[in-house]
Amino acid sequence: MKKIFKPFKQRMLLFIALFGLLISVQQLQAHAELLEAIPGPGEILIESPTQVLLTFDEPLKEGSDIFIFTSGFQYVEDITVSIGGSNDRQLIADLPPLAANEYNVQWSVISADGHAISGTYAFQVQAKSASTDIFYWLIGVLMIGFGVIGVVFWKNRGKYETAPNGL
Amino acid sequence: MRKYLFYLLIFGLIGCGASESDVVRGTVSPIQVRVVSWDHAAGEFRLSFALLDGPEAADNITAVSLQIFSIDDDQETAVWQGSATSFSDYEIPYWTAHPTVTEAGFWGVNAELNTTDGETIASDFIIEVVAESGSPLLGDVPPASQNKTLATESDLTKLSSGPDPNPAYYQLTVAEALAQDKPIVVGFITPGLCQTEWCAPVLGSVDSIREAVGDSANFIHIEVFDDFQALTLVPEMAEWGLDTREPWVFVLNQEGQVTAKFSGPLSPRELDEALRPLIE
Numbered sequence: 001m002k003k004i005f006k007p008f009k010q011r012m013l014l015f016i017a018l019f020g021l022l023i024s025v026q027q028l029q030a031h032a033e034l035l036e037a038i039p040g041p042g043e044i045l046i047e048s049p050t051q052v053l054l055t056f057d058e059p060l061k062e063g064s065d066i067f068i069f070t071s072g073f074q075y076v077e078d079i080t081v082s083i084g085g086s087n088d089r090q091l092i093a094d095l096p097p098l099a100a101n102e103y104n105v106q107w108s109v110i111s112a113d114g115h116a117i118s119g120t121y122a123f124q125v126q127a128k129s130a131s132t133d134i135f136y137w138l139i140g141v142l143m144i145g146f147g148v149i150g151v152v153f154w155k156n157r158g159k160y161e162t163a164p165n166g167l
Numbered sequence: 168m169r170k171y172l173f174y175l176l177i178f179g180l181i182g183c184g185a186s187e188s189d190v191v192r193g194t195v196s197p198i199q200v201r202v203v204s205w206d207h208a209a210g211e212f213r214l215s216f217a218l219l220d221g222p223e224a225a226d227n228i229t230a231v232s233l234q235i236f237s238i239d240d241d242q243e244t245a246v247w248q249g250s251a252t253s254f255s256d257y258e259i260p261y262w263t264a265h266p267t268v269t270e271a272g273f274w275g276v277n278a279e280l281n282t283t284d285g286e287t288i289a290s291d292f293i294i295e296v297v298a299e300s301g302s303p304l305l306g307d308v309p310p311a312s313q314n315k316t317l318a319t320e321s322d323l324t325k326l327s328s329g330p331d332p333n334p335a336y337y338q339l340t341v342a343e344a345l346a347q348d349k350p351i352v353v354g355f356i357t358p359g360l361c362q363t364e365w366c367a368p369v370l371g372s373v374d375s376i377r378e379a380v381g382d383s384a385n386f387i388h389i390e391v392f393d394d395f396q397a398l399t400l401v402p403e404m405a406e407w408g409l410d411t412r413e414p415w416v417f418v419l420n421q422e423g424q425v426t427a428k429f430s431g432p433l434s435p436r437e438l439d440e441a442l443r444p445l446i447e
Binding site: 035042044069073104120122123 | 194195196197198199200201202219220221222236238275289290291292293
């Protein structure tokens with residue numbers, strides 16, 4: 001088990017302090033619910049995502065946060081979390097490049113009514129091999145080739161049609 | 168001939184549009200874990216969590232085993248391991264375990280989920296364990312509260328935020344109930360002001376058990392809010408050391424000692440399992 005870094009604990013403590021404060025001054029009538037997560041639960045990516053984007057059904061308040069940790073509970077440092085500028089129902093974590101591994105997204109949000117909820121899900125960044133790259137490159141070339149041939153045939157279709165009188 | 172050319176064109180265009188997909192579904196757990204309890208104090212505590220597959224409860228999980236690891240040390244040995252029990256008789260089915268963790272801090276939880284098709288998938292999450300619970304501990308006799316009853320507040324609608332309060336819950340103060348030789352169920356719940364499937368059904372769970380056991384136990388509902396507009400808390404919340412999250416349900420034995428306490432969702436069966444031994 002790898003040692004978790006201090007900033008993680010500090011941020012968690014700060015979040016919990018805010019959590020208690022917000023909850024104590026304003027009670028709840030509803031809960032912000034997660035509508036969409038990108039990347040989503042169970043997704044396997046072949047490239048590191050640049051961010052985690054979570055969309056909720058209610059506006060979020062400061063104190064909402066996202067933590068990323070690996071399957072060994074090793075915290076991912078250098079992530080920047082913000083509430084979406086034009087969409088205050090979105091929570092965004094800008095990520096550093098992630099190595100191939102399984103990652104857990106633990107989110108905690110405080111909705112505008114002061115209620116806090118949290119959840120955790122996993123996604124995976126898959127190692128991309130050279131053979132995978134070549135495979136996709138070949139597939140891409142073939143598909144584009146078929147496309148070009150199809151367009152050429154389509155544009156010249158009159159030349160290949162049989163005359164109406166059968167001659 | 169034209170037909171074949173058309174198909175060839177379509178195929179080609181699809182080929183052009185088909186780029187390398189960034190996402191595939193695979194072996195990573197698609198399950199989202201939602202921890203729904205919060206009274207996690209060093210020692211043995213109740214840990215409840217829901218398992219969601221998309222927006223719905225995952226209905227293909229047959230068993231859950233948990234291991235709890237320190238995330239502060241390079242420990243590879245779990246400090247606790249055990250299984251969780253499913254409580255599907257609730258609006259959102261949830262699982263409950265009773266781990267023992269002796270130190271406060273952040274702890275990593277590895278959940279192994281067995282599915283109906285024989286697979287085992289893993290989901291990790293982190294919980295915080297606090298040094299002490301502010302609420303009455305198991306074995307404690309809680310404060311003999313002078314909560315509002317119909318004897319002191321005749322307007323039933325001021326005793327509960329719920330749409331149709333049941334007078335049976337507002338007959339006794341906690342102090343009066345403690346003076347009787349009966350088990351007691353005390354619920355701090357705001358049925359009308361928490362309307363989601365996570366907390367609103369708790370009073371319903373208490374209702375079904377109250378109907379099942381009849382006069383064998385006393386049931387008291389304490390509304391969380393004193394004023395439903397200003398949302399000021401009733402003094403009993405502080406008196407019992409409850410943080411302002413709700414709902415809370417306590418089960419007390421004939422001696423008035425707390426034998427079980429629940430933060431968050433509570434199904435009828437889980438409450439019944441706590442109360443039944445006291446009345447048999």
